[in-house]
């Protein structure tokens with residue numbers, strides 16, 4: 001029996017015995033039927049089934065798991081490995097959830113397949129992990145599996161992307177403000193054009209979006225378009241999905257170059273798409289970047305994109321911070337001690353124009 005239950009039981013027994021002179025008493029307690037022996041010992045004679053099956057609180061649950069393995073068991077259902085950003089985020093999580101740090105870490109690469117991701121979550125529940133970490137591939141469709149995790153009293157921490165499920169179905173979320181990233185990109189464009197006295201110019205803008213249904217795609221698109229639609233001289237010509245991959249960016253850009261002769265601005269919703277698009281642009285005999293035929297805006301701001309800014313191919317990179325491992329580990333440590341955590345935590349992020357790249361690249365962590 002847990003220490004807390006014993007104290008409660010002892011208190012109740014004392015109350016029951018007040019004014020009672022018998023040497024052995026049968027009493028009803030929250031833990032079940034008990035007998036007080038002549039020498040004052042408490043013996044449970046008939047255990048209350050409801051109390052036995054009652055769900056334990058998080059710190060008690062952790063104690064139980066730790067006595068078995070000495071480690072906190074964490075399951076991470078990762079989106080996939082589509083981009084350099086994704087690999088940096090995986091590395092950050094793996095570096096945080098090591099055995100030396102007190103964790104048993106189950107990592108599943110869901111290969112951008114939501115069905116596989118839901119199966120991974122179901123397996124974590126069946127394995128009775130202590131915590132689930134979910135990076136949702138898309139926004140919708142997780143309600144049912146999150147209900148199951150809640151029924152099993154397994155806290156779920158959502159990372160990076162957002163989900164549409166009610167916030168009562170998960171413990172907390174830590175990740176990026178994608179709408180702000182999109183707005184930051186558009187606001188940088190306004191400032192840059194104004195600096196160059198090009199603010200009133202008619203602009204043809206194309207976007208290579210990320211993957212369909214992902215909150216990173218939805219937020220960046222909405223944020224950019226909200227600002228862009230207020231600029232009467234900006235024309236949003238077209239937008240297509242590039243799946244956050246280099247191949248996707250390359251294929252979409254090749255199609256754009258065939259269809260549109262006059263492109264002023266290309267927005268790539270991550271660095272990998274930008275790398276694929278740059279190849280397609282160069283193959284077509286065109287250029288992009290600060291001195292190129294078209295302005296190229298990218299997202300993520302990984303090391304390779306800093307190099308592409310130094311090389312003159314990308315104008316600006318809006319950061320998406322993948323270093324979420326230590327933040328998630330800190331959340332789990334707090335929850336395990338029964339401490340409260342913030343329900344929503346944004347990662348710190350900046351905007352890096354090409355002219356800052358050479359100075360900043362040496363200090364970048366990814």
Ligand code: AHR
Nearest residue numbers: 083085086216244270320
């Ligand atoms: O969810 C974050 C996005 O997903 C990153 O921008 C992208 O590179 C990744 O694949």
